[in-house]
Amino acid sequence: MDFLLLTLITPFVGAFFVYIFKNKTEVLAFIFSLITVLFSLLNFFEIYFSKIEITYSFSLFKWLNSGINFTLICDPLSLILLILIVVIGLFVVLYSVGYISPLNADHPFYKPYENYYFLLLLFIGAMIGVVTAGNLLQLFFFWEITTLCSWALISYTREKKALFSGLKAFIMTHIGAFGFLVALALMYSEVKTFDFSVISSLSNKFIIFTLLFFAASAKSAQIPLFTWLPNAMVAPTPVSAYLHAAAMVKAGVYLIARIYLSNIYLTDIEAFVVGIISISTMLLSVILYYLQDDLKKILAYSTIGHLGYILFGVSLGVYGSQTGGIGGVFHIINHGFAKGLLFLSVGAIAYATGSKSIKELQGVSKRFPLVTACFLSGMFAIIGVPPFSGFWSKFMILTGAFELKNLTTNIFGLIAIVESILAFCWYIFVGHKVFFGEASEKVLNANDKIPLSMKISLISLLILNILAPVVGYPFIKALLGGN
Amino acid sequence: MDYLYLSLLSLIFAMFLTFFIKNKSLSGFVTLIMTSFSSVCLFYLSLDIIIENKTVEKEIFSLKPLLNSSLIIGIDSLSALFLLVISLVSFCVTLFSWKYLEAYKTESPQRFYPFLVLLFISSIGVVSVKDLLFFIVFWELMTLSSWFIVVFEREKTSALKGGLQYFITAHVTTAFLILASVIVYSYSNDFSFKEINKSFLLIIDKYPYLSHFILFCVFIAFVTKAGVLPFGFWLPNAYPQPPSSASSFFGGVMSKLAVYALFRFFSSVIPLSYHTQVWGFIIAVFGVFSIFIGTIAALTQDEAKRLMSFHAIGQVGYMLLGIGVGLYFININPFLAAVSLVGGLFHVFNNSIYKSLLFLNAGAIFYKTGTTDLNKVSGLIKVMPITAITALVGSLSIAGVPPFNGFISKLLIFESSIWSAKQSDVFFLIRGLFIVFGIISVFISAVTLASFLKFVNSAFMGKLRGVINEKRSLPWSMVLSQIILAVVCFITGLFPFIPLKIIYNATVSCFDLLPSFSSVFIVDFKGVGINFFENYSQGAWYPIFVMIPLILLSILIFAFEKYAKAPKRDVETWYGGKEHAPEEVVYKGHSFYQPFKDLVSFRIGNIQFKGFYPVKIPKVEFKIPQKFIKIFDIDEWFYYPVIDRIKKFFQFFGKIYEILTEKYISWLVFGSIFVFVLLFYIFGGRL
Secondary structure, eight states, X not given: OHHHHHHHHHHHHHHHHHHHOOTTHHHHHHHHHHHHHHHHHHHHHHHHHSOOOSOEXXXXXXXXXXXXXXXXXXXXXXXXXXXXXXXXXXXXXXXXXXXXXXXXXXXXXXXXXXXXXXXXXXXXXXXXXXHHBSSHHHHHHHHHHXXXXXXXXXXXXXXHHHHHHHHHHHHHHHHHHXXXXXXXXXXXXXXXXXXXXXXXXXXXXXXHHHHHHHHHHHHTTOSSSOTHHHHGGGSOHHHHHHHHHTSTHHHHHHHHHHHHHHOSOOOHHHHHHHHHHHHHHHHHHHHHHTTOOBHHHHHHHHHHHHHHHHHHHHHHHHHTOHHHXXXXXXXXXXXXXXXXHHXXXXXXXXXXXXXOBTTTOOOHHHHOHXXXXXXXXXXXXXXXXXXXXXXXXXXXXXXXXXXXXXXXXXXXXXXXXXXXXXXXXXXXXXXXXXXXXSOOHHHHTOOOOOOHHXXXXXXXXXHHHHHHHHHHHHHHHHHTTOO | OHHHHHHHHHHHHHHHHHTSXXXXXXXXXHHHHHHHHHHHHHHHHHHHHHXXXXXXXXXXXXXXXXXXXXXXXXXXXXXXXXXXXXXXXXXXXXXXXXHHGGGOSSSOGGGTHHHHHHHHHHHHHHHHBOBHHHHHHHHHHHHHHHHHHHTOSTTOHHXXXXXXXXXXXXXXXXXXXXXXXXXXXXXXXXXXXXXXXXXXXXXXXXXXXXXXXXXXXXXXXHHXXXXXTTGGGGHHHHTTSSOHHHHHHIIXXXXXXXXXXXXXXXXXXXXXXXXXXXXXXXXXXXXXXXXXXXXXXXXXXXXXXXXXHHHHHHHHHHXXXXXXXXXXXXXXXXXXXXXXXXHHHHHXXXXXXXXXXXXXXXXXXXXXXXXXXXXXXXXXXXXXXXXXXXXXXXHHHHHTOTTSHHHHHHHHHHHHHHHGGXXXXXXXXXXXXXXXXXXXXXXXXXXXXXXXXXXXXXXXXXXXXXXXXXXXXXXXXXXXXXXXXXXXXXHHHHOTHHXXXXXXXXXXXXXXXXXXXXXXXXXXXXEEEEOSSTTOOTTEEOHHHHHHHHHHHHHHHHHHHHHHTOOOOOOOOOOXXXXXXXXXXXXXXXXXXXXXXXXXXEEETTEEEETTXXXXXXXXXXXXXXXXXHHHOHIIIIIHHHHHHHHHHHHHHHHHHHHOHHHHHHHHHHHHHHHHHHHHHHTTTOX
């Protein structure tokens, strides 16, 4: 269990070193993120092979005056997110080595890269902090660090639009965090503790749950505070990939999933709040798909929709269907790998052709077969074509929705199917338009040489994307009480 | 069972291997070797099961506790029948592809063979799983891999359009299947076919409308994949696009697997009840609809593969008619149902063979001429006689000409639909309808013959036209695969009692209340008869007796010609003294049946119908109103204005602070007094 602590500390140490040694930041960042992955793997193997229970926690020191410890926990849910955060973090850092360069046709980046890698490592560390936090206060602490990192990274290019988008993201998620803070205060005033499991025993649990959900919905870009995410697409593509696949937006769904898993006595009202918000977000996002021209923006709206899917699954869990709830958690990992892959492949296209517009791109497959394979497999995973990963989790969520024999969830389930179909149609159309057909001018003039580091991360994520259900399966099973 | 693993293993190995081979010939050869190995394994396995008439079932792994579903492989006689077809067709298809793919110069085989092999794997999966969730997985895998093959030529607009249409339609209807499965799961709590069968009776009892809805979802999912009109509108656009060898597997196996699925669901997944009867009738109606429209539309086509695609629609209609009539009568008259179901299933078997053969013929034409447009080629019998003969065999089979195999299954379907008139306990209108169905299908059989005569005539007869390179002869592998399929057509036609027995066993393995084989059919080595009345040879056929006079006649005519020593001379066609260029007067594929085509082509509103099939549908254009879009831009109408307001509000206070120092001081004074009063009030005057 020392490894868990090391996993948490390493990125911060790395960030520190990167900040001090200004040259060769990318190498340092890569080494440290690799070490983080190693530690988290060791952590995983330790508990897996020594047959210690897969769930454990330990307290480091007391902080604040009363009995609140600085606690790290590690259970299947944390592990799922931990894998996502460290693995995608590693590949995003690796990808950035190639992408953040003067050769980039979309937006050339010149040395010095200032604090790009510092922020990335800090981001990784903060996310690890979020998912291993043992209580809500500690979670909130790391939660705000992620907000800070995302603000700095979104406005990294220092262009006017980027600065505005960064500020927008910061303010919007901060409004949500205000809800979090109020919830914490209310909680502390009643039970003097920040444990996850006390929420259902509070007297005003609905208000506290709703406030926490408000915070999570701002972070996970749900209605009403979702507009920051599409704007955040001005960030360099690896950052958007990380933001969408593993970090930031996943913090919100993690919070709700955590509350769901540690509280058995939540009622239907709470479930309904989560359900109605997530379903309407899904519908909204699928309508907005059809209005986009920028590939990254489509992916952004699709992220919004899929976070809605995850939250919908969790709300089904609160309603009482275990299949649905666990399906939602399963969707976190499946969506994470697929979305990361999609963003990175769009980044590769932009790197080579200098365009992300659906109108301008055509016939990419002939010149970039690897990118095409990556995009298509990510796409099939996202839209849920079996045997790709998205199908399994979506199917579990749908099964949960109909298992309950509750009219509300049945209607929600139907809407989810409709959303799925509509999303499928647009995705497959975009895939056809961008990758097949005769090559357009932009593609013909493209720079053929995609750096090796980008290729390696694309291929690794391609494999991980295909294997995602297999990777997630043991943890999901452990969540359900199997071994 | 081990043989199934072996065959799957070799196919998976082939898939990974061909992913990395860039050489067309080598890649094809690897696929051929692996597929023939797997075909042999499958062939042995299915023969073993068919002969011993047993059921093998094994659970590979289970998804519990996530979902109550496990990958159950179960092979009964019905699955074995389809495995037999898959093994035969997949072998011929890969044998054909090996050299054929060289006709596509610019395309890489890496985008063809892996997906073709994946298609084989998924179709084996579809016929052998006994669990709804994994059935859906394999079903979609089949769609996915076939989509990749349809868009094989990535720069051809029609291929892209067809692929898009196909994938969207197939996926949307699979969503119906998924919906049905999750609804069923909420009652059965298990995805295995057995458990669903047990609990479905409860759904029928308690919620009849819900169960109709479930059956509707299942029906629409399968019927769309089978290409039954009006759901099969995508089929003529998608099937002609891939290389012919793949089209041959599509037409021969993939669309038939949809019929398999329909049969499987209505026989062993869903219990027999009144619902079966209702849906049997609906299936028959849709079957007849697509027989009629599909085949007549096929008559108007000039492109060989598109013509065959329309026939695929028409032929699926025959199968559905047979199965539908069978399902309708299964509770009323098992005897009639047996004849009808066996007819439908037999037609599936026959159709797989000759449809694959015909697509391969079209492929051979493409290899030789670079086109399959019947207006551009003719006289090919001179350069590829064997293809011409096999095409003739395939055409006669699909048209149901005795003694070829199509005749037998069609006969069973006709007889059963017309004999249903004798069922006095059925409402007379329905009986009448069934008779009309029978008559329509007999008539359409003639139309089929006409349209295939057109194919054979315009492609193979007449003057030689359109050949790219006369020296390049057809490779032996392509010829051999056609010969194999033609021989199978011929033998099943000549000795129908062997397949009939197999298919009867397959049918009985799904419906156990059917009568025994010997009480339905009388079999001897001359042929087979239906046992409508004992000791009457009513509804019997003796293909050998038909064959013998035919052979005698041919020998006689041949002998006459030889004996008379009639002189043969090649002359220019005489146009009654007028001078015409040969291009002006040549009888192209388009010229066939012009009056009939005019008769069935008409116009309603903006839509032009050709052979009752809409050809040009005006584009429906709609623009999303800007107001509607604005609703979703919350930024514009909510967040930014609110922030503006807040900003202005603070600016207002800022002004006070900046301009008027005295007022600011007075604000301070008043403010502190207010705070003081407030504190005083809160603490109740005890300061």
